[in-house]
Amino acid sequence: MDHLRARFYDHAQLNVEESKKLGSQQYDDVLMVELSVKGARGESVSKKVTDKNKDELIAEYPGAWAKYNGEILENDGTDLKVLDFSPARIKELEAVGILSVEDLVNMADASAMKMREGSTMKNAAKKWMDAQELAKHEVTMEAITDMQAQIAQLQEQNKALTKKKPGRPPKVDNAENATAAV
Numbered sequence: 001m002d003h004l005r006a007r008f009y010d011h012a013q014l015n016v017e018e019s020k021k022l023g024s025q026q027y028d029d030v031l032m033v034e035l036s037v038k039g040a041r042g043e044s045v046s047k048k049v050t051d052k053n054k055d056e057l058i059a060e061y062p063g064a065w066a067k068y069n070g071e072i073l074e075n076d077g078t079d080l081k082v083l084d085f086s087p088a089r090i091k092e093l094e095a096v097g098i099l100s101v102e103d104l105v106n107m108a109d110a111s112a113m114k115m116r117e118g119s120t121m122k123n124a125a126k127k128w129m130d131a132q133e134l135a136k137h138e139v140t141m142e143a144i145t146d147m148q149a150q151i152a153q154l155q156e157q158n159k160a161l162t163k164k165k166p167g168r169p170p171k172v173d174n175a176e177n178a179t180a181a182v
Contacts (some may be wrong), residue, residue, distance in 0.1 A: 006061035
């Protein structure tokens with residue numbers, strides 16, 4: 001889900017049976033995942049990663065899994081700096097997990113309203129994304145117009161090359177004439 005952020009982490013869970021056997025507290029490492037709404041502070045839920053849900057969670061949150069394993073990934077999406085926000089606004093967005101323009105556009109409205117200038121920043125991000133999409137279409141339309149002009153030019157050249165020229169019909173090979181006469 002685009003509006004959720006995931007964080008995998010290890011949790012030390014008390015193993016009651018082993019603790020009773022050994023007479024001291026024994027802990028097991030348990031893999032957990034914390035899911036939170038992007039842009040919302042303090043609104044998260046943690047759950048145990050089991051053999052049944054592990055593959056599904058990894059597939060749904062590959063970036064979080066890579067980070068858990070110490071892999072360095074580039075940020076998915078467009079850098080917030082393209083929006084011309086102040087460094088303070090960008091830091092505020094990053095603090096709540098908004099790391100790209102796309103994250104900001106997909107941020108829940110309720111979460112945006114809780115931030116200072118959150119709705120304004122979200123609207124600015126939407127306008128920027130719309131402008132980028134429009135620019136893509138304009139470039140595509142220009143390319144189509146250019147290709148249509150090239151096609152028309154090639155069709156004209158083809159007509160000129162295939163046009164029948166006046167004059168004598170092509171010469172027939174003598175071998176063909178000899179067999180035709182017999």
